Amino acid sequence: MDQTDFLSPADAGLDWIGADGPSADIVLSTRIRLARNLRDHRFGPFARPEDRAAVRDTILDAAEEIESLRDGIRLEIGSLGSLERSLLLERHLVSKELIGEGDTGTTSQSMLLLGSPSSVGVMVNEEDHFRLQSLVSGLRIREAWQEVDRLDDEMGNRLAYAFHPQFGYLTSCPTNVGTGLRASVLMHLPGLVLTQEIGKVLQGIVQVGLTFRGLYGEGSEVVGNFFQISNQTTLGKTEEDLLDHLTKIVTQVIQYESHARSVLLRDAPTVIEDKVWRAYGLLRHARTISFEEVMNLLSGVRLGVSLKLLQSPSVYTLNRIMVFTQPAHLHRAANSTLTQTESEVHRASFVRKILEDDEGQRRA
Amino acid sequence: MDQTDFLSPADAGLDWIGADGPSADIVLSTRIRLARNLRDHRFGPFARPEDRAAVRDTILDAAEEIESLRDGIRLEIGSLGSLERSLLLERHLVSKELIGEGDTGTTSQSMLLLGSPSSVGVMVNEEDHFRLQSLVSGLRIREAWQEVDRLDDEMGNRLAYAFHPQFGYLTSCPTNVGTGLRASVLMHLPGLVLTQEIGKVLQGIVQVGLTFRGLYGEGSEVVGNFFQISNQTTLGKTEEDLLDHLTKIVTQVIQYESHARSVLLRDAPTVIEDKVWRAYGLLRHARTISFEEVMNLLSGVRLGVSLKLLQSPSVYTLNRIMVFTQPAHLHRAANSTLTQTESEVHRASFVRKILEDDEGQRRA
Numbered sequence: 001m002d003q004t005d006f007l008s009p010a011d012a013g014l015d016w017i018g019a020d021g022p023s024a025d026i027v028l029s030t031r032i033r034l035a036r037n038l039r040d041h042r043f044g045p046f047a048r049p050e051d052r053a054a055v056r057d058t059i060l061d062a063a064e065e066i067e068s069l070r071d072g073i074r075l076e077i078g079s080l081g082s083l084e085r086s087l088l089l090e091r092h093l094v095s096k097e098l099i100g101e102g103d104t105g106t107t108s109q110s111m112l113l114l115g116s117p118s119s120v121g122v123m124v125n126e127e128d129h130f131r132l133q134s135l136v137s138g139l140r141i142r143e144a145w146q147e148v149d150r151l152d153d154e155m156g157n158r159l160a161y162a163f164h165p166q167f168g169y170l171t172s173c174p175t176n177v178g179t180g181l182r183a184s185v186l187m188h189l190p191g192l193v194l195t196q197e198i199g200k201v202l203q204g205i206v207q208v209g210l211t212f213r214g215l216y217g218e219g220s221e222v223v224g225n226f227f228q229i230s231n232q233t234t235l236g237k238t239e240e241d242l243l244d245h246l247t248k249i250v251t252q253v254i255q256y257e258s259h260a261r262s263v264l265l266r267d268a269p270t271v272i273e274d275k276v277w278r279a280y281g282l283l284r285h286a287r288t289i290s291f292e293e294v295m296n297l298l299s300g301v302r303l304g305v306s307l308k309l310l311q312s313p314s315v316y317t318l319n320r321i322m323v324f325t326q327p328a329h330l331h332r333a334a335n336s337t338l339t340q341t342e343s344e345v346h347r348a349s350f351v352r353k354i355l356e357d358d359e360g361q362r363r364a
Numbered sequence: 365m366d367q368t369d370f371l372s373p374a375d376a377g378l379d380w381i382g383a384d385g386p387s388a389d390i391v392l393s394t395r396i397r398l399a400r401n402l403r404d405h406r407f408g409p410f411a412r413p414e415d416r417a418a419v420r421d422t423i424l425d426a427a428e429e430i431e432s433l434r435d436g437i438r439l440e441i442g443s444l445g446s447l448e449r450s451l452l453l454e455r456h457l458v459s460k461e462l463i464g465e466g467d468t469g470t471t472s473q474s475m476l477l478l479g480s481p482s483s484v485g486v487m488v489n490e491e492d493h494f495r496l497q498s499l500v501s502g503l504r505i506r507e508a509w510q511e512v513d514r515l516d517d518e519m520g521n522r523l524a525y526a527f528h529p530q531f532g533y534l535t536s537c538p539t540n541v542g543t544g545l546r547a548s549v550l551m552h553l554p555g556l557v558l559t560q561e562i563g564k565v566l567q568g569i570v571q572v573g574l575t576f577r578g579l580y581g582e583g584s585e586v587v588g589n590f591f592q593i594s595n596q597t598t599l600g601k602t603e604e605d606l607l608d609h610l611t612k613i614v615t616q617v618i619q620y621e622s623h624a625r626s627v628l629l630r631d632a633p634t635v636i637e638d639k640v641w642r643a644y645g646l647l648r649h650a651r652t653i654s655f656e657e658v659m660n661l662l663s664g665v666r667l668g669v670s671l672k673l674l675q676s677p678s679v680y681t682l683n684r685i686m687v688f689t690q691p692a693h694l695h696r697a698a699n700s701t702l703t704q705t706e707s708e709v710h711r712a713s714f715v716r717k718i719l720e721d722d723e724g725q726r727r728a
Contacts, residue, residue, distance in 0.1 A: 270709055274651035281649030287638035345634055 012073065013093045013135075015119040017319035021138015024315055025306035026254050028186040028226065030136055031092070032144040032243075034152050035171045035180035037129040037162040044127065044172030045104065052109035055129045059122065060111075062158040068115040068151065069122065077110040086328030088112065092135060098126045120147055122155075127172045128180075129162075130155075139254070141183060141247050145239070168235065178235030183243055185250045186215070190225040190303045191260030192253075194272075201256055202227070209233050210249055215295075224295030224322075229253065265307060276304030283321075284355045288344040294325050294351060313358040321351055376437065377457045377499075379483040381683035385502015388679055389670035390618050392550040392590065395456070396508045396607075397497040398516050399535045399544035401526040407493050408536030409468065416473035419493045423486065424475075426522040432479040432515065433486065441474040450692030452476065456499060462490045484511055486519075491536045492544075493526075503618070505547060505611050509603070531599065542599030547607055549614045550579070554589040554667045555624030558636075565620055566591070573597050574613055579659075588659030588686075593617065629671060640668030647685075648719045652708040658689050658715060677722040685715055 016029040037043040038058060041051040063069040077085065077099055085099040093112065100107040104127070111124040123131045132155070134148035162170040169180040176182070192198040202212055211232040214222045229250060231242050264272050279300030283289075302318050304310035323329060325347045331338055334346055380393040401407040402422060405415040427433040441449065441463055449463040457476065464471040468491070475488040487495045496519070498512035526534040533544040540546070556562040566576055575596040578586045593614060595606050628636050643664030647653075666682050668674040687693060689711045695702055698710055 270652050270705070274653075274712070277649040277651050278646055281645035282642055285641040285645030285648070287641050288634050289638075341634070348638070 013088075013091045013114055013118045013121070014323065015117060016092065016135045016137050017316065017323055018137040019315035019319055021136060021140050023254055024138040025302070026188055026257055027139040027250070028137075028188060028319065029092075030138065030140050030144045030183070030185050031133065032141070032148045032181065032183045033131050033133040034148055035128040035131050035169065035176045035182075036152070036155070036159075037170055037172070039160040039162045041129065043129050043162065043170075047125075047129075049108060052125050056109040056111060056124055058159060059113075059124050059130055059155075062155055063113055063122070065158060066151070066154045068117075068120060068154075069113055072116045072118065072121075073112075073114040075112045075114075077107040077112060083328055083331055087332060090323065090326040090328050093121060093133075094123060095126055095131075098123045102127060115151070120151055122151075128176070139185060139250060141185070141243050141250075145183070145243055149239070176234050178233075179237070179239050179242060181234055181239055181242060182230055183246050184213075184228045184230035185246065187227050187229055187250070187253060187257070188225055188299065188302055189227055189253070189257050190299050191257045191264060193225050194264055195260045197256065197260060201253060205229060205249060205253070208245070208249055210246065223292055224299040226295075226299075261303070261307060272303070272307070273309050276300050276307075276309050280304065280310060280355075283351050284359075285352070286348045288341070289348040289351065290344055291325055291327065291347065294347060295322065298322055312362050313355060317354060317358055321354055325350060377452075377455045377478055377482045377485070378687065379481060380456065380499045380501050381680065381687055382501040383679035383683055385500060385504050387618055388502040389666070390552055390621055391503040391614070392552060392683065393456075393499060393501055394504050394508045394547070394549050395497065395499045396505070396512045396545065396547045397495050398512055399492040399495050399533065399540045399546075400516070400519070400523075401493040401534055401536070403524040403526045405493065407526070407534075408491065411489075411493075413472060416489050420473040420475060420488055422523060423477075423488050423494055423519075426519055427477055427486070429522060430515070430518045432481075432484060432518075433477050436480045436482065436485075437476075437478040439476045439478075441471040441476060447692055447695055451696060454690040454692050455687065457485060457497075458487060459490055459495075462487045466491060479515070484515055486515075492540070503549060503614060505549070505607050505614075509547070509607055513603070540598050542597075543601070543603050543606060545598055545603055545606060546594055547610050548577075548592045548594035549610065551591050551593055551614070551617060551621070552589055552663065552666055553591055553617070553621050554663050555621045555628060557589050558628055559624045561620065561624060565617060569593060569613060569617070570596075572609070572613055574610065587656055588663040590659075590663075625667070625671060636667070636671070637673050640664050640671075640673050644668065644674060644719075647715050648723075649716070650712045652705070653712040653715065654708055655689055655691065655711065658711060659686065662686055676726050677719060681718060681722055685718055689714060 021027070038055055041055055042048060043051070088094040089096065089099060093114065096102045097104065098110055098112065109125045113122040113124065115121055119134055119136050121133045123133065132148050132151050134144040136144050164170055168178040171177050171180055189198060192201055205212055209232050210229055213228040213230070215224070215226045215228070231246055233242070279297040283294070283297045283301065298318055298321060301310060302315065305313065305315060305318065324333070327343060330343050330346045330350065333350070338346060385391070385394070402419055405419055406412060407415070452458040453460065453463060457478065460466050461468065462474055462476065473489045477486040477488065479485055483498055483500050485497045487497065496512050496515050498508040500508050528534055532542040535541050535544055553562060556565055569576055573596050574593055577592040577594070579588070579590045579592070595610055597606070643661040647658070647661045647665065662682055662685060665674065666679065669677065669679060669682065688697070691707060694707055694710050694714065697714070702710060
């Protein structure tokens, strides 16, 4: 298919914002990725152009034989413009590394294969030779694992993985050696932030060997009270153990968050209701707005919807606003390059339109 | 009439918020008051109880013979509760002095006579024996003067004023000696505040012998970008000269304000539009709000209505919100004493209701 059309289905790769998974009002999405390398090719910073080319060809050959990858989307990262690369990043479909914004800084022979359904994908010639990813809505660690594990089996049947009998899967960065597994759960924790318990909770998360990050993964700041919680360790434990541990902790954090919300509703109902409605009022009426402010206001509205203080919009609508008000998505919708000022006007207009339509539907 | 019912007509004494006067989008109201004392009674801090009683009787006798006062409302301040006194203050119908919050601290024999129409009134046993007041919507210095001057003539025909051939009318405080006239124009100057020219303009006002104050007169802070501009001098000039001078300066300030607004619209249309709509969004949706915040947000909305960035609400509606969200008005509407927290919830609810109705009407 034409590369420039790769996002023509407006929601390509956006299964994860469907808000149809369990605990979707607190857990936005679950992502699991496996880092894999091929035995007979140098990897990481030692990979030569011929290694990258061979990896690419080998993986494409394998993908041809795998049903879930055969009919999906294939993108040559090197031939994508910066807007298209940013679109992929904003949809959480690629890592910064894959689109050339990481340490290696190259996109030579890099590809994204999006499966069908597009909740699974393969990043080729990323930091590792390839990474398999499953990204789904809500808290679905088990399902995401089954999906990516099946794909890993299918690939493993056709490819010679770099695998060490003692260490496990070998990876470019030692922190991924072992299972090569990273499972992340994107959580919305405004209750814990408002009750100022978040520090304690995050500390606890670190103490049990997990880690937390912002919306865009490693090195990104926390915006809109979203926290990505994931396993830190990849070595010395089975995949099952890692996933069970994450599930257990995330389930606990959901309980803490729910409890914080009910405490807020009990002790400061007016303050919360006011906060929620003011956030809605600003989103509904602002004429110019930054992405960061949108995220912070969406956090308030999301809390309100979850607490049933607001009858609308739906969590799915909120997720859509979050994705489509990012810079590259705005540029794409405007079909032209926007200055920062123009971008903030477009963003406000987009948000207003969505909420207005939503209000209209509710009234009708 | 029963004193407790004195504000039963919900808009008693509120002609001045009608928004039907000239330049009503910039000039909220015009007020002229004349300070008068009776020749044969001590006044100011020297007045004895018998002086205050005699003044009261004398003025009531005169009022009986004056058509515009005969059918109006008469209120004994001393028998009003603090809520009712505050209501009068919030409607700009009395001074703090009259309701016992000034230097003398007494309301003995103090009265308010509201004329018919209620745009004219007489404060009896205020700082001076009595003060005549005319309070009208928009910029109407001439009309307000004619109204109060006619009342002054009618009173003067029946009463022996304390008048000195060289100084003019004698008053309790020397700053009022001469004409006893204070004319004030309540102006909304957000354009000059936003362009930061307000300091220069206010300085100019003082240099030409005028003075400025906040919404509630002497000693009150500026809120919501409202400035009361009035004459400082009362001695050595005729009433005509004083009023002409004020008219000239206020007309100039209106021009400056209009110019500032067009500069803002030209140079920062998005910023202004955003400011205006955010103010509307917060008023329309907040669940708890202080009076000061209401005033500041109303200022934004008023600017938006004046610049036709907002199609509604009307200036009259904005004026109503301003009056009816004051603490005493809220208490009265709730028919009970409210804590500060309750008051802020009632205030938000009142504002929301008015704006919601207004939106409904516009949509219908």
